[in-house]
Amino acid sequence: MGSETPSEVAVHITGFGRFHGVPENPTEGIVAGLLDFMQDKGLPQGLRLGSCSVLETAGEGALAPLYRVLESAVPQAGADPGRVIWVHFGVNGCSSCFAVEKQAVNEATFPCPDELGWKPMRVPIIASDGGISHVRQTALPVDDIVKALAKRGYLARTSLDAGRFVCNYVYYHSLWLAEQHGFDSLFVHVPPFETIHRESQMRFVACLLDVLASLQ
Numbered sequence: 001m002g003s004e005t006p007s008e009v010a011v012h013i014t015g016f017g018r019f020h021g022v023p024e025n026p027t028e029g030i031v032a033g034l035l036d037f038m039q040d041k042g043l044p045q046g047l048r049l050g051s052c053s054v055l056e057t058a059g060e061g062a063l064a065p066l067y068r069v070l071e072s073a074v075p076q077a078g079a080d081p082g083r084v085i086w087v088h089f090g091v092n093g094c095s096s097c098f099a100v101e102k103q104a105v106n107e108a109t110f111p112c113p114d115e116l117g118w119k120p121m122r123v124p125i126i127a128s129d130g131g132i133s134h135v136r137q138t139a140l141p142v143d144d145i146v147k148a149l150a151k152r153g154y155l156a157r158t159s160l161d162a163g164r165f166v167c168n169y170v171y172y173h174s175l176w177l178a179e180q181h182g183f184d185s186l187f188v189h190v191p192p193f194e195t196i197h198r199e200s201q202m203r204f205v206a207c208l209l210d211v212l213a214s215l216q
Contacts, residue, residue: 007082009213012050012073015089016166019057020112026193027089028054030205037202044213059108059169061116070174074181084183085140085212086174089205090167092189096196097155098204101162101187102142104172107132109164125172136175140184141215148211154204162187186212 013034015027031052038049053069056062073084092099106129108120124132142158149156162168167187174185188208190201 008048009046009083009085009215010048010050010073011085011087011209011212013052013087013089014055014069014170015053016057016091017054017115019115019166022091022093022192025057026091026190026198026201029193029198030089030190030201033198033202034205038206038209041206044210047209047213049209055170056115057166058114058116058118059110059120059166060118061114063173066170066173067177070177071181073183084181086178086183086185087208087212088167088170088174088185088187090162090170090187090189091192093192095189095191097157097191098149099157099159099189100142100146100149101138101159101167101171101189103135103137103160104162104168104175104187105132105164106130106134106136106172107164108169111165114166125169126176129176136172136179138175138184138186139178140186140212142186145186145208145211145215148214149204149207152207154207159189162189 015031016025017028018025031054034052106125108123108125110119113119146156146158162171171187178185
């Protein structure tokens with residue numbers, strides 16, 4: 001019998017636009033330049049880079065656009081689903097390394113209003129999931145991903161706390177949809193460009209894509 005061709009991995013990327021205290025979000029720059037960067041560098045074998053989207057840094061008011069973006073990658077009925085991975089990038093202005101988030105919490109408690117003026121306090125993100133202590137975890141092997149990144153020289157760590165602001169809000173919804181549609185979701189916090197410059201961050205993202213493509 002002939003060997004089967006492995007399914008293609010389709011990776012879709014999001015970043016955020018500006019928000020309170022961060023007029024120029026590095027993740028917007030990463031997303032805007034990623035397609036050209038990867039074309040120059042070359043994509044890992046078996047990986048297809050799908051959409052690269054910049055999300056508004058807002059919760060409830062931006063929920064409909066968020067769902068349109070996430071569901072755009074769901075394979076149509078009858079199509080070969082392959083493997084779909086959503087990778088979301090957000091900035092942590094106080095960090096000096098890359099943090100790969102293992103989970104999101106069903107709680108929206110924003111320390112300041114989002115870009116549409118919403119400032120929830122201890123509100124469940126998805127009410128049907130129960131209380132604000134409910135946690136959703138990614139099905140991806142975060143610890144193994146972090147080890148692979150560290151072996152390639154990147155300052156990366158596993159994180160169990162994506163905060164309670166818009167990053168956690170988006171990640172929780174993405175993990176919920178991942179369960180509904182059978183795709184994978186991952187969130188990564190990056191430092192500001194002043195801490196790790198843009199070129200190094202682009203190389204980090206390329207390395208992350210290579211690691212994701214190698215997952216079985």
